[in-house]
Amino acid sequence: MIHRLNQPDYDRWASQIKRTGGCLQPIHLRGKAEHYDQATGHLLHRYSTTQEPNGVLRVPCKTRRASRCPACAEVYRADTYQLVRAGLVGGKGVPETVSSHPCLFITLTAPSFGAVHVRREKNGKVLPCHARRDAQPCPHGIIRSCTERHSADDPRLGEPLCPDCYDYDGSVLFNAISPELWRRFTLALRRRFAKLNGLTVKALREHVSIAFAKVAEYQRRGVVHFHAVIRLDGPDGPHSPPPAWATADALTQAVQHAAAAVTAEVKPLSRTFRWGTQLDVRPITMNGDLTEQAVAAYIAKYATKAAECVGTLDRRIQPLDNLDALPIREHARHLIAACMRLGEHSGLAELRLTHWAHMLGFRGHFSTKSRHYSTTLGELRAAREEHMRAQEITTGRLPLFDEDAVLVVAHWAYAGQGLSAGEQLLAVAITGRRTPHLGGPDDR
Ligand SMILES: [Zn+2]
Ligand SMILES: [Zn+2]
Numbered sequence: 519m520i521h522r523l524n525q526p527d528y529d530r531w532a533s534q535i536k537r538t539g540g541c542l543q544p545i546h547l548r549g550k551a552e553h554y555d556q557a558t559g560h561l562l563h564r565y566s567t568t569q570e571p572n573g574v575l576r577v578p579c580k581t582r583r584a585s586r587c588p589a590c591a592e593v594y595r596a597d598t599y600q601l602v603r604a605g606l607v608g609g610k611g612v613p614e615t616v617s618s619h620p621c622l623f624i625t626l627t628a629p630s631f632g633a634v635h636v637r638r639e640k641n642g643k644v645l646p647c648h649a650r651r652d653a654q655p656c657p658h659g660i661i662r663s664c665t666e667r668h669s670a671d672d673p674r675l676g677e678p679l680c681p682d683c684y685d686y687d688g689s690v691l692f693n694a695i696s697p698e699l700w701r702r703f704t705l706a707l708r709r710r711f712a713k714l715n716g717l718t719v720k721a722l723r724e725h726v727s728i729a730f731a732k733v734a735e736y737q738r739r740g741v742v743h744f745h746a747v748i749r750l751d752g753p754d755g756p757h758s759p760p761p762a763w764a765t766a767d768a769l770t771q772a773v774q775h776a777a778a779a780v781t782a783e784v785k786p787l788s789r790t791f792r793w794g795t796q797l798d799v800r801p802i803t804m805n806g807d808l809t810e811q812a813v814a815a816y817i818a819k820y821a822t823k824a825a826e827c828v829g830t831l832d833r834r835i836q837p838l839d840n841l842d843a844l845p846i847r848e849h850a851r852h853l854i855a856a857c858m859r860l861g862e863h864s865g866l867a868e869l870r871l872t873h874w875a876h877m878l879g880f881r882g883h884f885s886t887k888s889r890h891y892s893t894t895l896g897e898l899r900a901a902r903e904e905h906m907r908a909q910e911i912t913t914g915r916l917p918l919f920d921e922d923a924v925l926v927v928a929h930w931a932y933a934g935q936g937l938s939a940g941e942q943l944l945a946v947a948i949t950g951r952r953t954p955h956l957g958g959p960d961d962r
């Protein structure tokens with residue numbers, strides 16, 4: 519820290535850090551950019567990293583994972599919020615009329631793979647975990663009942679009542695197959711919605727398009743479930759209204775049917791998976807129980823969380839890792855072991871379970887949306903970079919050019935990543951951001 523502070527170019531370093539928004543693992547780039555006048559070939563401006571501290575430019579890592587970089591994850595969370603919200607009320611290129619389109623917020627859950635300790639509340643009261651009168655012991659001698667009212671931070675939450683009875687293989691296979699199950703759900707939903715309105719899927723497309731935005735969330739027991747916004751549009755997406763017969767009620771019926779009907783198979787093991795029976799479907803309204811802000815905030819929050827909330831690792835398992843020695847929850851260890859074991863099975867190669875063992879088998883994208891839902895993260899980023907560029911111009915780093923008349927020749931090379939421990943502390947001081955290990959209530 520003192521070394522960095524005493525550098526003659528400390529001010530320039532600090533301003534680089536400020537521009538990365540407090541990223542704790544910035545990418546270091548070495549290189550140059552040259553701006554030429556296209557008509558005359560004159561060099562108008564040259565930027566090179568040779569003048570920068572350590573000869574590199576530091577740019578944000580842009581991770582979405584809060585456990586790796588809180589600053590970049592916060593940018594991702596805010597962008598996701600804007601993206602989901604634009605799909606509900608308009609903005610960012612989506613017309614405001616979209617708010618009158620029928621729209622649902624649904625949660626698709628995973629089935630049970632064995633009883634786990636849970637915390638359930640009813641009317642503000644915590645209920646007993648698994649109260650069973652006359653509960654019989656399992657083959658391993660464990661009584662299949664738990665009458666405790668678990669506190670919210672009880673480490674046993676999500677842990678099986680009997681680990682020996684728990685279906686770890688089923689749990690990781692479900693995670694691995696869930697993206698396919700989701701895909702089939704969307705197809706079945708379209709089919710059913712068409713049928714309810716007496717149309718073929720092809721004919722439906724001429725009147726209605728169905729837009730999705732979804733996010734995967736890990737439950738404490740280590741399986742993913744999906745939260746999704748489903749919206750009805752006219753044939754041209756958010757810019758066209760759906761016909762009057764395309765109602766939220768009909769969409770709800772189609773969702774319920776599709777969620778119960780679809781299956782996905784893991785053929786080599788003769789296992790068939792379907793969604794859990796707990797399906798939550800609620801209409802999103804501007805002033806009702808479930809507002810567009812609440813939905814956008816909810817989805818955005820989960821977009822920056824990965825499996826680490828289950829107590830697993832936030833990096834890949836390496837071949838030389840000793841699974842028994844890793845600092846992870848026992849339940850996560852069993853799930854990772856199941857991935858590693860099933861990953862050896864040649865018939866399951868396409869599930870890439872070894873590769874995704876640290877994610878407990880899930881290899882899908884955390885947040886995805888259909889093409890018509892709203893704007894894209896890329897467009898939001900481009901808008902922000904444009905803003906940064908405008909700042910550069912006013913602070914004198916880049917001369918103001920006519921975009922179309924200037925040719926930019928740039929060459930960049932990766933030159934490393936990260937900050938030293940001392941630099942991290944300085945970055946926190948400069949930007950007012952927390953470090954991951956200092957944590958906060960949201961990091962649980
Ligand atoms: Zn970062
Ligand atoms: Zn319990």
Ligand SMILES: [Zn+2]
Pocket residue numbers: 656657658659660680681682683
């Ligand atoms: Zn048992």
